[in-house]
Amino acid sequence: MFPDSGSGYGYEECKAIASWLLERVPKRPLVGIVCGSGLGGLADGLKDQVTFSYSDIPNFPQSTVHGHAGKLVFGILKGKPCVCMQGRFHLYEGYPVQKITQPMRIFKLLGVETVILTNAAGGLNQDFKVGDVMIIKDHINMPGFAGINPLTGPNDDRFGVRFPCMSDAYDRELQHMAHEVASELGYTDFVREGVYCVLGGPSFETIAECRMLHRLGADAVGMSTVHEVIVARHCGMRVFALSLITNKAVMDYDSQEKANHEEVLQTGKERSKQLEKLVCTLITRMEHDNNYAH
Numbered sequence: 704m705f706p707d708s709g710s711g712y713g714y715e716e717c718k719a720i721a722s723w724l725l726e727r728v729p730k731r732p733l734v735g736i737v738c739g740s741g742l743g744g745l746a747d748g749l750k751d752q753v754t755f756s757y758s759d760i761p762n763f764p765q766s767t768v769h770g771h772a773g774k775l776v777f778g779i780l781k782g783k784p785c786v787c788m789q790g791r792f793h794l795y796e797g798y799p800v801q802k803i804t805q806p807m808r809i810f811k812l813l814g815v816e817t818v819i820l821t822n823a824a825g826g827l828n829q830d831f832k833v834g835d836v837m838i839i840k841d842h843i844n845m846p847g848f849a850g851i852n853p854l855t856g857p858n859d860d861r862f863g864v865r866f867p868c869m870s871d872a873y874d875r876e877l878q879h880m881a882h883e884v885a886s887e888l889g890y891t892d893f894v895r896e897g898v899y900c901v902l903g904g905p906s907f908e909t910i911a912e913c914r915m916l917h918r919l920g921a922d923a924v925g926m927s928t929v930h931e932v933i934v935a936r937h938c939g940m941r942v943f944a945l946s947l948i949t950n951k952a953v954m955d956y957d958s959q960e961k962a963n964h965e966e967v968l969q970t971g972k973e974r975s976k977q978l979e980k981l982v983c984t985l986i987t988r989m990e991h992d993n994n995y996a997h
């Protein structure tokens with residue numbers, strides 16, 4: 704009944720990967736982190752690291768994008784057990800949308816309660832500057848309009864309900880806390896909030912597409928995150944997400960600017976330390992139930 708039979712991403716397959724990992728780490732993680740393009744340094748702050756290459760984890764997908772190292776790092780951040788994906792998967796890499804989001808279900812089975820996602824994105828909001836960090840308050844799932852949704856197919860009630868609510872996808876308390884942390888750290892000049900729109904990629908947007916997305920209410924555009932958020936929320940994890948505005952979306956036919964992945968990675972490098980500090984401070988303040996404590 705469920706897509707377990709050889710699909711590579713059903714319940715039993717997720718459980719097998721989670722069990723394989725749990726046999727090799729000392730503690731169940733409470734926080735799961737997904738690092739965006741060029742933002743893999745977030746894992747460096749973890750103590751007592753246990754690291755796996757994706758290629759060594761049975762049936763785990765492989766990273767194919769520059770700036771995504773392809774490593775799963777377990778470790779402790781100020782007493783909180785965490786797991787960090789240095790490298791995520793995107794639709795344009797050719798994986799089914801269910802496979803690119805499988806790590807969220809593995810996180811859940813590992814014991815993760817809160818997922819923090821970061822990404823690199825193009826700024827559509829004309830008030831945004833390159834280097835701004837946008838707290839994501841909502842999303843537009845553009846591939847979803849064409850039927851590309853990770854929850855397509857038979858629903859497995861062991862993960863969640865058939866029709867999950869998405870109006871509360873991004874935890875409001877964590878957003879509020881992130882603004883407070885940003886203020887305390889003196890980051891208010893570059894920390895914003897807004898709506899993230901996902902497209903399939905890998906081509907960047909045309910000028911007409913950027914103008915359209917802006918009019919539809921999107922503040923930033925990218926090729927990730929939303930699918931992971933849908934799956935994380937479906938299985939009941941709390942979600943917080945940030946976009947680093949790595950480039951301004953080109954909205955003007957007179958502009959000579961051209962979106963490119965090198966600029967994306969360079970901006971990541973320049974702002975990464977502050978983004979890491981923001982996320983780490985937020986994690987140390989979060990409360991957890993720790994249902995799986997052992």
Ligand SMILES: O=P(O)(O)O[C@H]1O[C@H](CO)[C@@H](O)[C@H]1O
Binds near residue numbers: 791824928963
């Ligand atoms: O969303 P992340 O993984 O940060 O990556 C972003 O950067 C890449 C384009 O430069 C695309 O993959 C886009 O989605």
Ligand SMILES: Nc1nc2[nH]cnc2c(=O)[nH]1
Binds near residue numbers: 823908925
């Ligand atoms: N789609 C898209 N993804 C990005 N990732 C980083 N910058 C961009 C961008 O301008 N557009």
